[in-house]
Amino acid sequence: MRPGFSIIIPTYNTLPYLKLCLKSIKEHSAYPHQIIVCADGCVDGTNEYLETYPGIDKVILSKNQGICSATNQAARLANREYLFLANDDLVVSPGWDEALVNSTSPCRVLSGVQVEPGWVPVAPCHIKRDFGQTFEEFREQEFLTYAGSENRLKQGVFEPGVNYPFLIHRKLWEQLDGLDESFNPGPGSDPDLFYRLALKGTELLRVRSSLFYHFGGRASRFAGESGRQSDAWKQAAAASRKVFAKKWGRPWDFGFGQAPKIKRPGSLAFFVWGGIGNMIMALPAIEAAREELPGAEITVIAQKQSMLSLLPSGVPKKLALDDLQYRGLKGSWKLIQDLRKQKPEITFTSSPFPGIRYCLASLISGARDRVSPEQRKYDFCNLKIQTKSRHYLERNLELLRAAGIDRKFQGYGLSLTPVEIKQAEKALLRLKIEPSKLIGLHPGAGNPKKRWSGDNFIALGKILTAQGFSLMVFGGPEEKGLAEYVALKTGPGAVSMAGGHDLRAALALIKHCRAFISNDSGLAHCAAALLVPTLTIFGPTDPALSRPYGPSAKAAQNPAECSPCYHPADKYGCREPGPPCLSRVSPETVFREFQKLYKSK
Numbered sequence: 086m087r088p089g090f091s092i093i094i095p096t097y098n099t100l101p102y103l104k105l106c107l108k109s110i111k112e113h114s115a116y117p118h119q120i121i122v123c124a125d126g127c128v129d130g131t132n133e134y135l136e137t138y139p140g141i142d143k144v145i146l147s148k149n150q151g152i153c154s155a156t157n158q159a160a161r162l163a164n165r166e167y168l169f170l171a172n173d174d175l176v177v178s179p180g181w182d183e184a185l186v187n188s189t190s191p192c193r194v195l196s197g198v199q200v201e202p203g204w205v206p207v208a209p210c211h212i213k214r215d216f217g218q219t220f221e222e223f224r225e226q227e228f229l230t231y232a233g234s235e236n237r238l239k240q241g242v243f244e245p246g247v248n249y250p251f252l253i254h255r256k257l258w259e260q261l262d263g264l265d266e267s268f269n270p271g272p273g274s275d276p277d278l279f280y281r282l283a284l285k286g287t288e289l290l291r292v293r294s295s296l297f298y299h300f301g302g303r304a305s306r307f308a309g310e311s312g313r314q315s316d317a318w319k320q321a322a323a324a325s326r327k328v329f330a331k332k333w334g335r336p337w338d339f340g341f342g343q344a345p346k347i348k349r350p351g352s353l354a355f356f357v358w359g360g361i362g363n364m365i366m367a368l369p370a371i372e373a374a375r376e377e378l379p380g381a382e383i384t385v386i387a388q389k390q391s392m393l394s395l396l397p398s399g400v401p402k403k404l405a406l407d408d409l410q411y412r413g414l415k416g417s418w419k420l421i422q423d424l425r426k427q428k429p430e431i432t433f434t435s436s437p438f439p440g441i442r443y444c445l446a447s448l449i450s451g452a453r454d455r456v457s458p459e460q461r462k463y464d465f466c467n468l469k470i471q472t473k474s475r476h477y478l479e480r481n482l483e484l485l486r487a488a489g490i491d492r493k494f495q496g497y498g499l500s501l502t503p504v505e506i507k508q509a510e511k512a513l514l515r516l517k518i519e520p521s522k523l524i525g526l527h528p529g530a531g532n533p534k535k536r537w538s539g540d541n542f543i544a545l546g547k548i549l550t551a552q553g554f555s556l557m558v559f560g561g562p563e564e565k566g567l568a569e570y571v572a573l574k575t576g577p578g579a580v581s582m583a584g585g586h587d588l589r590a591a592l593a594l595i596k597h598c599r600a601f602i603s604n605d606s607g608l609a610h611c612a613a614a615l616l617v618p619t620l621t622i623f624g625p626t627d628p629a630l631s632r633p634y635g636p637s638a639k640a641a642q643n644p645a646e647c648s649p650c651y652h653p654a655d656k657y658g659c660r661e662p663g664p665p666c667l668s669r670v671s672p673e674t675v676f677r678e679f680q681k682l683y684k685s686k
Contacts, residue, residue, distance in 0.1 A: 151269025273325025334487030
């Protein structure tokens with residue numbers, strides 16, 4: 086990697102200050118840094134100046150997009166190991182980069198100390214010294230003399246904290262996806278970034294010997310109005326606090342320059358609604374909580390008993406709302422008592438969810454904080470998190486931000502025991518099935534409107550067996566007749582496994598399949614979670630919301646104009662007995678999609 090830093094400078098109509106900034110970097114840097122300036126819709130001659138300025142990289146935006154967008158676009162041009170994020174009204178002092186480079190680490194963010202004139206409030210972590218309030222008044226030599234003295238006195242002096250300007254490893258920046266552009270035009274983006282860094286356990290240090298002169302937000306906060314915040318900035322700052330609270334379920338309560346303190350719960354409860362597919366989509370969030378909060382007590386409350394069998398063994402506390410003991414009036418009272426015994430500090434819901442039922446159940450549990458997506462308006466949920474993702478699995482993960490967990494999908498945590506795997510192998514030997522050519526089919530689904538017809542599965546099965554594949558047809562007890570019909574009509578090479586195994590035994594058999602073809606069903610989600618190449622046939626439901634998730638899962642569909650028409654819970658707009666969006670999908674189309682999936686794996 087080339088020496089020096091990639092210095093990122095977003096700028097907006099502050100050309101005299103930008104000139105001072107660039108001049109100081111050129112004159113007072115010990116290393117050959119890459120300088121990247123993003124002119125964010127400038128109309129003051131900045132664009133023309135940058136076109137003729139030698140030795141820098143530049144991004145010229147025709148319209149003002151905000152500090153977050155400008156910074157991110159400039160950072161994409163970085164070619165050094167570390168990024169240094171700077172203000173455009175900042176002057177560096179000799180030794181600034183040496184003080185930083187001697188303390189770099191991929192898991193550490195280093196901030197400098199700003200000297201400010203004091204015409205606007207100066208944070209306690211910075212230094213109040215007036216060397217000029219504007220570029221015309223700047224007494225450069227006096228500042229450099231003072232900074233040199235401070236640099237010598239504070240060599241090796243560090244303190245916890247983080248602020249602009251700061252140095253960050255490029256991989257760490259990329260892992261965080263840079264600044265969150267929902268904070269544009271800029272206020273609130275740095276507390277959000279620093280909070281995310283703290284969540285990752287990043288060491289946040291301020292280097293007292295790395296000094297800068299800062300004129301006080303000339304391009305943004307004060308916009309050239311001496312001593313008075315601009316109205317536009319005030320409005321943006323107020324809006325950014327709301328964005329932060331919606332994102333994290335809490336206001337930012339750490340002062341300027343302070344390292345954020347992460348507040349994590351000691352106990353939490355997950356309410357998971359629907360069926361086994363919904364539990365599969367909730368597993369990544371549950372697994373994230375188990376890994377990120379190793380000492381926390383976790384309770385999972387599922388709508389159905391069968392869903393609990395998918396949980397890892399490390400979740401000891403679990404309830405099923407359809408448990409026989411909770412039936413009737415006495416049972417309802419017992420359920421209330423059992424919910425109250427959990428006493429979680431915070432509750433989460435899987436998506437989609439029945440709003441009123443979740444709100445009441447979470448309130449009964451005694452949880453202080455009750456989390457729901459911001460889009461759903463329920464008074465009993467006091468923490469409403471703004472979820473940007475479409476897929477339910479990703480939304481479940483986003484809600485965890487309220488517990489101080491900021492994590493993307495890293496797997497399901499669904500596993501089978503050696504005993505379960507061995508029993509499946511014995512079953513295959515008994516049936517004389519060779520796993521290398523075994524394909525699983527599931528013609529069922531929780532709602533009949535999601536089912537591709539049995540005759541289509543039969544036609545597909547005949548194509549597959551003609552290609553030398555063996556077929557296992559899966560289904561729950563209520564789907565036994567359908568599975569047996571499909572296997573029988575498909576002919577030799579197909580066998581029904583429906584109704585004769587519990588869920589985990591069926592999963593062990595699915596794990597041995599080389600591919601799995603299914604309607605939009607819980608078993609399709611299970612197959613994908615087991616990393617079995619999975620092809621799911623979609624009709625009235627939206628694959629963007631609920632498709633089996635992961636690199637080994639694909640969707641087959643031929644949407645009608647009216648699809649998707651499904652809206653939770655169990656509400657379909659289609660009144661046709663066989664939804665046209667499913668009947669439009671031919672067995673030949675599914676086989677072609679299967680071939681692509683099978684060959685790619």
